[in-house]
Amino acid sequence: MDLELRLFFFRFHSLWSVLAERKGSSVNASLLVGQGDASLTLSRLKALDEGTYICTVTLGPFNAQQVIQLHITQPPEVSLSEEKFVLKTDSPQTLSCHCSKYYPLDAQMEWWSLSPEDSEPKLLLDQGSLSSHRQHGDGSYSLSSHLSVPSSVSPGTRLTCRVSHQALDAPVSLTVVVESPTQGSYWWVLGFLIISVLFFHQVMT
Structure with a gap:
């Protein structure tokens, strides 16, 4: 223009x-x-x-x-769809990384993984799927990356979305830790059983 x-x-x-x-x-x-x-x-x-x-x-x-x-450059705003990622054992889950309000167009998004057994993070072979670029009324752009997290991933694994753009001095990285649902489910079931026993005890007496 x-x-x-x-x-x-x-x-x-x-x-x-x-x-x-x-x-x-x-x-x-x-x-x-x-x-x-x-x-x-x-x-x-x-x-x-x-x-x-x-x-x-x-x-x-x-x-x-x-x-x-x-020439105008505007750094992206980066966010994750989940602040707390609790693993489900029955099906894969989607973790999304949103990169918004950046200019010019080119932005690179990568997914990295660090399991409890590893000492260094690894670039995931499956980088998920990218949305199409969305242009806003002010001329800036947005892009999202969606990662499918399998139920086989180890609890404690750190999943990181890393965004690079020419307006950034260094890449922006956001990380979420995969949590196991086992402990929470165990205490929930135990609590339910205790309440049930107390209820039936009162009914019988």
């Missing part, structure tokens, strides 16, 4: 004026008149602001032009 900025610098009845043709922009007229500084201030930059800016300064019959390329 090309955006053209025109600065008109003229004198009328001993008054100097500057006109800037861009919504949301500002130019300090006193700096331009006193120091020749035609700097443009843009507030709340968005991905849609990326493009070619053309500054045109006109003084009487003379004019000068400067072309500036503006």
Whole structure:
């Protein structure tokens, strides 16, 4: 997208004026008149602001032009679908990693695993499935990765979603630990049995 900025610098009845043709922009007229500084201030930059800016300064019959390329980068916001991942023994479960509000388009998502038996995390061979890129009204993008976690995974395994993007100084990693349902189920069943025994004891007496 090309955006053209025109600065008109003229004198009328001993008054100097500057006109800037861009919504949301500002130019300090006193700096331009006193120091020749035609700097443009843009507030709340968005991905849609990326493009070619053309500054045109006109003084009487003379004019000068400067072309500036503006490149926008916006780091992604990363989140997991589960804060606590309790293993189910009957079927696979889906763990999702959401990467949102980033720009430009390219973002890389990886799944890593560290089991209790391993000393170093391993890149999973099955990287799950990726959603299609979604573009928002502000020009930024979102992407999701869905990992199918089999019931055979060892409790205590650390599953990590790692996101890389050019706007990040270093990859962002979010981790969830796989928890076993055995202990919780055991105490639930034991509690149910105790309550049942007490109930029948009261009924019989």
